[in-house]
Amino acid sequence: MSSVGIGWRQPHYEALLAQRPDLDFIEVHAENFFADGGATLAVLDAGRSAYRVSLHGVGLALGSAAGLDEWHLDRLARLVSRVQPDWVSDHACFARVGSGLHAADLLPIPFNDEALALMVRHVDAVQQRLGRCMLVENISAYVGWAGLGGDVLAEPEFFNELTRRSGCGLLLDVNNLFVNARNAGRSPDEAAREAMRWIDAIRPGSVGEIHLAGHCELDDGLVIDDHGSGVRDAVWRVYAHAVERLGALPTLIEWDTSLPELDVLLAEAERARALQR
Template sequence: MAMAPVASLPATGTRRCPPPLRAGIGWRQPHYGALLRERPALGFLEVHAENFFGDGGAPLALLREARAHYPVSLHGVGLALGSAAGVDEWHLARLARLVEQIDPLLVSDHACFARVGGADGALHAADLLPLPYHAESLAVLAGNVQRVQDRLRRRLLVENLSAYITLAGSDRDEPAFLVDLARRTGCGLLVDVNNLYVNALNAQRAGHGGDPLAACIAWLDAMPADCVGEIHLAGHSALEDIVIDDHGSRVCEDVWTLYAHAVARFGAVPSLIEWDTGVPELAVLLQEARRADAVLATAPVRHETWPEAA
């Protein structure tokens, strides 16, 4: 049975024309001080929400200071939205409190399984594990997404995974599964084009896929533009027998090609440079963000997805 979208979600097309778009960057600890001192021109900052769940203290004070100068996006890694055990109430309560304190531009998490219940309490995996794409897992995911949106009173964005195994039992492909989720709950989708490329490269290595770029473009072409609320860009590492989504290098040329295709298809949605391991100087992230800016400048503006300039 289809669930009604969250009543408080804004209607599309009602926001007045925004200023020229800029990409954002993931704001990590090595750049806390430099960014607040330099205040470079950026569309927004994105942080991992769980890093700011504490009661006050320096982290929250820093985030409040950043929020005074930039829109902030809260990107979670712990809701475990695809888990039949449900969303952890403590985690959701902390997230709801942070949303109230920061008033973020966007709130997002992943289409993953990570949590199981048991006689001794719930167990949480230290990873984002993939889901099979079938009706039962969709029902679980949709129910948890709806619960989060009802609690936060805002639209949640759900990200596609880089997955290193394929679970049996799927009756649809990933784009159809995610679109079904968006239509059922009113959530948006966070399209990580690096994740798409990593999955396509690994499929090719395993003998299950053809040209990786063509596979990713087909994925993007299967996604309705109105479902997409954000795009992520990152680097990856190619090992001997697997490609790892490690967010530890510059965006590769093929992923830039996919990003240009995504922007042409989806419009100028908020776009983020992620860099989580081997974090370089801030200037390197800003160079990557400027390249994304140039791509965004070629796209039609989608009025409903971008905030006023900070």
């Protein structure tokens, strides 16, 4: 059975509630709803009454050696209790260092045994606090780790072990796979094939949701995961491979910058639904 949704962002709050388009779920960024009451939470309650909801976080910093932010986790737990979302997710990244300094970005972690053990502990702590399993997303990364303490595990192997040891699921971001392969110097066709091999290496049954988004290419060749345009054709090819390999998993269209009219997002979601069929 197909299942598609869109990221529900503020410019589309009113239109979505008025039109009630044919979507299976909507996703919001959890941190935007941490406040105590007010109009924002009222809007989310209205969205929840119409659609299944996915809470997607950007601030847990699950890979930070400084540990979890208990205030952040408490706010997330309170929101989860209120909304009762179908999915709760965040990223395999670090952002916090020292005594509370936050980079306000999703920074890459090394794929090694020490980072894996840390991620497992933090994911387990979040799941215990929320009383449910969560999904962890693979990120787009523009720097990497080298030398002592660097990568010793292939990224799919890292996620296979993370999901196996912690019981969490993988939020598979197909665009991030493609962006990382392009920034490693591969052509679009080569990057698509590399992303497909990544998907083939993932443990069956570990993926709980898929993200699709657009990206941009700068004049110097750097590819940025900016969520500011439609999904590229090469990424759609990778997604079709993911559907063939993993099945018709819940799939979200992410569009966070240069937001178009709602109908444009709905058309992207319908393309994903057609591929699932």
